[in-house]
Amino acid sequence: MKTIANYLPLFISLLFFSCFESKENQYDKAEDIPVTREMIAELTSPPNVPAPIGRRSAKKLIVKMEILEKEGEITDGVRYVYWTFGGTVPGSFIRTRVGDEVEFHLQNHPDNKLPHNIDLHAVTGPGGGAESSFVAPGHEKVFSFKTLNPGLYVYHCATAPVGMHIANGMYGLILVEPEGGLPLVDKEYYIMQGDFYTKGDNGERGLQPFDMQKAVDEKADYVVFNGKVGALTGDNAITAKVGETVRLFVGNGGPGLVSSFHVIGEIFDKVHIEGGDKINENVQTTLIPAGGAAIVEFKVDVPGTFILVDHSIFRAFNKGALGMLKVEGEKNKKIYSGEIRDDIYLPEGPGIQSMPTTDEIVESDIPAKSFEEQMQFGKQTYIQTCFACHQSEGQGIPNAFPPLAKSDYLNADVNRAIDIVLHGKSGEITVNGEKYNSVMTKQMLSSEEIANVLTYVYNSWDNSGKVVSKEMVDSVKNKK
Amino acid sequence: MKGHVFRLLTLILITQTSLFAQSENMAFIKGNRYIPLYGRDSTVVEVKDFEMDIYPITNAQFQDFVAKYPKWQKSNALKLFTDKSYLSNWENDFELKSSEKPDSPVTYVSWFAAKAYCECQGKRLPTVDEWEYVAMADENIRDARIKPDYNKQILAWYEAPRTNENSIGQHPKNVWGIYDLHGLVWEWTLDFNSVLITGESRKDVDKDSNLFCGSAAVNATDLMNYAAFMRYAIRGSLKAKYSMKNLGFRCVKDINK
Numbered sequence: 001m002k003t004i005a006n007y008l009p010l011f012i013s014l015l016f017f018s019c020f021e022s023k024e025n026q027y028d029k030a031e032d033i034p035v036t037r038e039m040i041a042e043l044t045s046p047p048n049v050p051a052p053i054g055r056r057s058a059k060k061l062i063v064k065m066e067i068l069e070k071e072g073e074i075t076d077g078v079r080y081v082y083w084t085f086g087g088t089v090p091g092s093f094i095r096t097r098v099g100d101e102v103e104f105h106l107q108n109h110p111d112n113k114l115p116h117n118i119d120l121h122a123v124t125g126p127g128g129g130a131e132s133s134f135v136a137p138g139h140e141k142v143f144s145f146k147t148l149n150p151g152l153y154v155y156h157c158a159t160a161p162v163g164m165h166i167a168n169g170m171y172g173l174i175l176v177e178p179e180g181g182l183p184l185v186d187k188e189y190y191i192m193q194g195d196f197y198t199k200g201d202n203g204e205r206g207l208q209p210f211d212m213q214k215a216v217d218e219k220a221d222y223v224v225f226n227g228k229v230g231a232l233t234g235d236n237a238i239t240a241k242v243g244e245t246v247r248l249f250v251g252n253g254g255p256g257l258v259s260s261f262h263v264i265g266e267i268f269d270k271v272h273i274e275g276g277d278k279i280n281e282n283v284q285t286t287l288i289p290a291g292g293a294a295i296v297e298f299k300v301d302v303p304g305t306f307i308l309v310d311h312s313i314f315r316a317f318n319k320g321a322l323g324m325l326k327v328e329g330e331k332n333k334k335i336y337s338g339e340i341r342d343d344i345y346l347p348e349g350p351g352i353q354s355m356p357t358t359d360e361i362v363e364s365d366i367p368a369k370s371f372e373e374q375m376q377f378g379k380q381t382y383i384q385t386c387f388a389c390h391q392s393e394g395q396g397i398p399n400a401f402p403p404l405a406k407s408d409y410l411n412a413d414v415n416r417a418i419d420i421v422l423h424g425k426s427g428e429i430t431v432n433g434e435k436y437n438s439v440m441t442k443q444m445l446s447s448e449e450i451a452n453v454l455t456y457v458y459n460s461w462d463n464s465g466k467v468v469s470k471e472m473v474d475s476v477k478n479k480k
Numbered sequence: 481m482k483g484h485v486f487r488l489l490t491l492i493l494i495t496q497t498s499l500f501a502q503s504e505n506m507a508f509i510k511g512n513r514y515i516p517l518y519g520r521d522s523t524v525v526e527v528k529d530f531e532m533d534i535y536p537i538t539n540a541q542f543q544d545f546v547a548k549y550p551k552w553q554k555s556n557a558l559k560l561f562t563d564k565s566y567l568s569n570w571e572n573d574f575e576l577k578s579s580e581k582p583d584s585p586v587t588y589v590s591w592f593a594a595k596a597y598c599e600c601q602g603k604r605l606p607t608v609d610e611w612e613y614v615a616m617a618d619e620n621i622r623d624a625r626i627k628p629d630y631n632k633q634i635l636a637w638y639e640a641p642r643t644n645e646n647s648i649g650q651h652p653k654n655v656w657g658i659y660d661l662h663g664l665v666w667e668w669t670l671d672f673n674s675v676l677i678t679g680e681s682r683k684d685v686d687k688d689s690n691l692f693c694g695s696a697a698v699n700a701t702d703l704m705n706y707a708a709f710m711r712y713a714i715r716g717s718l719k720a721k722y723s724m725k726n727l728g729f730r731c732v733k734d735i736n737k
Contacts, residue, residue, distance in 0.1 A: 069641065081639045110565070110725045113638055114710060115717030136717040138565055138724050160709040209636050212706055 030148040033058045033099030040064075041102075043092035046226045047189045047238055049249060050095040053177045054184075058099030065092065066107045067116050067135075067170075074196060074222055075229035075320065076380040077205040082227065083157070083168040085118070089227030090192035090253060091155070091172030096122075096147050098178055103144045104129065110138035115159055120145075121291070122153035122174045130158040150178040152275030152293040154251050163255050167197055167215050169227055171253030173293055185297060186244035192251040193259045193288070193310060193321060194227065195220035202319060203384065218256040223315040225308065225323045230383070232308065232323030234392045240300050242329025245269075247297045254290030260311040261288050261296070263325065265304065270297040285311050300327045302336045339399075342437065368452055371467065378456025381449050386457075389440075394461040400438060402431040405461030414454075414466055418476040421450050447473040503733060506531040507657040509614055514623065516612050516708075527613045532606065533730040535648045535659050536667060537597065540582035542589070543574065545597050552593055561592035565723045583647045585665045585728040591720035594668045594729040603731035605670040608715070610732060612708070615661040617654040634707040637663045644726050668729040672715040 085091025119128035132143035157170035198208035272295035308323035309316035394405035424442035618624035
């Protein structure tokens with residue numbers, strides 16, 4: 001009886017003012033939305049998201065989230081003990097709709113050392129659930145909440161010391177879709193930025209512990225998407241086809257830094273500002289606060305590789321905040337011509353650029369002791385230094401960067417190759433019958449690193465198998 | 481090493497005006513006043529003289545205990561006092577699983593079981609204040625909390641997995657002669673739940689209660705709090721019947737003058 005009385009004014013208003021509205025039940029308050037049946041929530045690891053909720057009605061949604069403290073690789077050769085929701089950084093993506101009654105099971109794995117909890121920004125209640133979910137290792141806590149406000153929300157651990165739990169990777173996103181769901185798009189992905197603070201500097205090999213002092217000072221060694229350098233590059237890049245609309249659920253776990261999220265070569269058609277209802281259109285860069293999120297959407301019109309960055313740009317190129325969206329399909333010259341002409345323009349100065357130098361290149365602390373180590377270290381240097389232009393399989397980029405794979409130019413003269421890495425190269429060269437005319441800058445690498453990386457290149461992708469030693473590099477270096 | 485214990489013992493015998501018998505495998509702890517991270521009123525607390533087990537209780541010692549007191553055997557222990565994971569790394573009532581070592585610290589024990597063990601030895605569990613007092617020492621000084629290295633070492637352990645499977649006594653003892661307060665397992669304390677962390681640790685910061693004001697002091701000079709925070713957090717997450725893979729205990733004894 002009571003419920004009917006509640007709905008009566010609503011029905012009347014529908015009759016009088018909105019005769020053309022759909023017949024679906026409308027509720028003034030999200031808390032009044034009834035739930036039907038139980039459903040186990042689909043959770044996904046980044047960069048994937050669960051299927052859209054579409055037109056499904058509100059349900060009792062059971063979410064089972066397992067906390068795992070585990071070691072992973074933050075970049076090649078650098079290991080880190082992550083604390084995770086669901087085994088990944090960021091944690092599993094949770095997809096709900098307004099009115100869902102979420103029964104949350106937070107499970108702390110027995111092998112874990114520490115108690116944890118979860119604060120979901122989508123929760124209306126004390127601590128966002130943190131108060132009810134404080135769980136010791138080997139235990140499970142259950143609490144439930146009703147999703148009242150649509151939007152994209154961050155969740156994170158809120159156990160003392162909070163900053164440390166977040167810095168170690170304990171964050172993720174929960175989406176609350178509005179009634180009827182978000183409009184369908186072709187591709188959806190889950191990306192979350194985070195900053196990491198390690199005892200060693202960026203790139204220092206080995207297992208790196210968390211550095212509290214750096215975290216307090218907010219001096220991050222790594223700023224990354226999805227928990228590690230390269231989580232979204234190369235083979236891990238996200239993909240789309242020309243003409244498709246891409247929706248990115250972008251979060252920022254922090255703990256310290258705010259993200260200026262930007263996709264190089266794309267303009268966001270729509271941005272749900274801060275993950276809320278308000279939509280801004282035609283946005284170049286959107287600000288994502290620590291502990292906040294945004295939904296960005298854009299149609300991809302031309303093929304190519306689009307780079308996702310935190311436009312605080314040193315973070316992108318020096319600390320890891322870089323991802324890739326690879327778009328396949330037909331070119332559209334009307335939208336983007338590609339290079340039309342290359343003319344000479346030489347107002348002054350030398351032809352070969354060089355990176356700013358400190359004169360001293362520090363030798364690697366750990367010299368390679370064997371061929372296997374040379375290959376291993378060389379690969380790390382390759383990924384850090386050469387990969388961006390020469391690509392993961394040494395295939396280069398047609399018309400821009402010559403291939404290193406099965407390269408006649410490379411295999412013909414090892415000293416020339418050493419010289420190019422040491423001193424850079426510009427001007428026309430012919431590699432495997434194709435002409436290239438671009439610039440490679442002088443690389444700031446130690447002799448040891450050059451020996452390793454060239455050994456790696458020579459022993460990969462059908463090259464001649466030459467082994468380059470530090471002495472060979474030094475002799476080229478000292479020739480002049 | 482042993483010689484050092486004897487030297488300490490001699491020293492104690494000389495300095496102590498009231499003589500007492502040093503118990504086996506226990507070290508004398510000279511009481512004092514100090515400021516813990518969370519005191520009962522977040523000011524100075526006083527710790528009286530007591531003796532503390534040099535090592536955490538091992539699997540082997542606990543095997544002897546359950547042999548003598550069948551009501552604490554895995555299959556007999558009351559559900560009121562233990563949860564499902566009680567001694568879950570044991571094969572049966574008497575034997576460890578083959579993967580476990582006798583000289584590893586006993587874990588998967590509830591507070592009730594730990595308390596009973598100590599009482600059966602004529603001892604008791606240490607209070608949080610006593611435990612923290614001894615644990616703030618390093619190899620050289622009694623209060624090492626201001627040393628960055630001391631805190632870093634503890635934090636490194638908090639991040640290292642599976643340390644409960646190591647043997648006792650592998651790390652250097654602290655200045656009291658006590659081993660393994662850090663680096664092996666968490667340890668039960670008598671009043672582990674007397675400092676209530678609500679689980680909503682940020683609220684604890686805001687709470688207008690002196691109990692938690694220590695938490696507001698986390699800044700560059702207070703790195704020590706980070707390690708201590710984690711101990712208070714783990715204690716706050718426990719209930720007396722819980723058993724955990726990384727949680728063991730040791731006993732202390734009052735000194736009867």
